[in-house]
Amino acid sequence: MGRWEPDAAGRLRAAALELFLERGYEQTTVADIAERAGVTARTFFRHFADKREVLFAGGGVLEAQLVTALDAVPASAAPLTAAGRALEAVADLLADREFSRRRQVVIAANAELRERELIKLAAWSSSLADGLRRRGVAEPAARLAAETAVAVFRVAFERWVAEDEQAGLAELVRDSLAELGRLTRRTTSRR
Amino acid sequence: MGRWEPDAAGRLRAAALELFLERGYEQTTVADIAERAGVTARTFFRHFADKREVLFAGGGVLEAQLVTALDAVPASAAPLTAAGRALEAVADLLADREFSRRRQVVIAANAELRERELIKLAAWSSSLADGLRRRGVAEPAARLAAETAVAVFRVAFERWVAEDEQAGLAELVRDSLAELGRLTRRTTSRR
Numbered sequence: 001m002g003r004w005e006p007d008a009a010g011r012l013r014a015a016a017l018e019l020f021l022e023r024g025y026e027q028t029t030v031a032d033i034a035e036r037a038g039v040t041a042r043t044f045f046r047h048f049a050d051k052r053e054v055l056f057a058g059g060g061v062l063e064a065q066l067v068t069a070l071d072a073v074p075a076s077a078a079p080l081t082a083a084g085r086a087l088e089a090v091a092d093l094l095a096d097r098e099f100s101r102r103r104q105v106v107i108a109a110n111a112e113l114r115e116r117e118l119i120k121l122a123a124w125s126s127s128l129a130d131g132l133r134r135r136g137v138a139e140p141a142a143r144l145a146a147e148t149a150v151a152v153f154r155v156a157f158e159r160w161v162a163e164d165e166q167a168g169l170a171e172l173v174r175d176s177l178a179e180l181g182r183l184t185r186r187t188t189s190r191r
Numbered sequence: 192m193g194r195w196e197p198d199a200a201g202r203l204r205a206a207a208l209e210l211f212l213e214r215g216y217e218q219t220t221v222a223d224i225a226e227r228a229g230v231t232a233r234t235f236f237r238h239f240a241d242k243r244e245v246l247f248a249g250g251g252v253l254e255a256q257l258v259t260a261l262d263a264v265p266a267s268a269a270p271l272t273a274a275g276r277a278l279e280a281v282a283d284l285l286a287d288r289e290f291s292r293r294r295q296v297v298i299a300a301n302a303e304l305r306e307r308e309l310i311k312l313a314a315w316s317s318s319l320a321d322g323l324r325r326r327g328v329a330e331p332a333a334r335l336a337a338e339t340a341v342a343v344f345r346v347a348f349e350r351w352v353a354e355d356e357q358a359g360l361a362e363l364v365r366d367s368l369a370e371l372g373r374l375t376r377r378t379t380s381r382r
Contacts, residue, residue, distance in 0.1 A: 078377035118309040140346050144367060145374055147342035155335045176335060177378065183336055184375040186269035187368065 009047040009057075011037040016054040017099065020106040025051075025113065055103055055113065059120050063127055066090050070131040079137045083128050083149035084177045090153075091169035097160065104161045125150040152176045200238040200248075202228040207245040208290065211297040216242075216304065246294055246304065250311050254318055257281050261322040270328045274319050274340035275368045281344075282360035288351065295352045316341040343367045 015036035019028040030051055034044045048054050069089030073082040094100060107113040128146035137145065156172035159165050167175070206227035210219040221242055225235045239245050260280030264273040285291060298304040319337035328336065347363035350356050358366070 078374070080374045080378045084378070114313075115306050115310060118313055119306060122305075122309055140350055140367060140370060141374060143349065144343065144346045144370055147346055148339055148371060148374070151338035151342045152335065155331050155338055158334065159331055176331060179331060179335055180339060181375045181378060183269070183271045183332060183339070184372045187271045187275070187372060 008037065008039050008043055012039065012044055012047055013054055013057075013099075016051060017102050017106065020055075021102060025106055025110045052113070052116065055106065056116060056120065062090050062093060063120075063124060065093060066124055067127050067131055070128060071134070075135065079132050079135075079141055079145035080149060080177070082135065083132065083145050084152070084173060086128065086131070087149055087153045088170040088173050091156075091173050094169055097169075100157075101161045101163075121150050121154060124153075148180070149177075152180055199228065199230050199234055203230065203235055203238055204245055204248075204290075207242060208293050208297065211246075212293060216297055216301045243304070243307065246297065247307060247311065253281050253284060254311075254315060256284060257315055258318050258322055261319060262325070266326065270323050270326075270332055270336035271340060271368070273326065274323065274336050275343070275364060277319065277322070278340055278344045279361040279364050282347075282364050285360055288360075291348075292352045292354075312341050312345060315344075339371070340368075343371055 012033060016028070016033045019032055019036055023032075028051065030044050031041055033051060033054070034041045037044075048057060066086050066089070070082060070086035073085050077085065107117055125146045128149060129143045132142035132145055133139075153173055153176075156169060156176040159172050159176070160167070160169045165172070203224060207219070207224045210223055210227055214223075219242065221235050222232055224242060224245070225232045228235075239248060257277050257280070261273060261277035264276050268276070298308055316337045319340060320334045323333040323336055324330075344364055344367075347360060347367040350363050350367070351358075351360045356363070
């Protein structure tokens, strides 16, 4: 395949995921991925820094979208509502459930990848907290709303990639946030 | 100092923290720590597997306490109440605020340590979710309550180690959980 091959990145991603599932992430090399995709290793490195980046490319776009979406939520929205809507906007960008499902299987099987995923979500939480502070939300509410919204997203995402789940990710984010509302209403204080 | 030196572990911990703050975590060796504590490297390795473990030793005890405390909460308690009380029990074990403050400074300055801390809290969340399921809490409520409770703990802990904070950690966990209740009551649904 020549260097002008369209969507080499897409084919590399598909090939990498196939190989990670067939052989395991650690047993797969960049050379294997390039060969399966029908491109050279040089083409691989034009698109991805290493094999791990095949799974995490686009993360920067999602985080930027998270911040943009948060800034676009009307100022009247409550902190957790605003954070929830920002995460729904990100959810709308994650259209390929089958890719996310298979990616999740690969990540769950490897400690280094699980760590990378945790770091990604911690960065989202920081960005959300910064954005909420820009909206005038005080501490600890900003940090708490951000951490909680990411916790809600994580649970919604796990539901979305479960084999028997039919609902869309944005819908599951809304649903999980509503469920959190029910959970906190049942919470009793000792004070 | 001889091999019967009492509380070598405590002195090694104090020495390590001093050195991490003075020179940086990466620039400090096990030999440096042992020397500062007045023991041999051999004594160091009787207590800790490596220098990172000086900061994370006791984590297993805390996680076990989290599970024990959760199981001891009356069955009538709502999921988030139960998870909150389990985290308060852990908070009661973290008595040394000055140690936690200094430890937090070291961890914040090093990516590897931040990752290790994220992994620890993810393990707490899994343990809490398992414990809630044992209490008969269904999904997604179990996972959601566990993730949220850990998010609340994380925020409470950050408040606790802040220089100007006077309240105790367990109190801050209760306070942050109450704040989350206020946040969710302000949340509006689009459905």
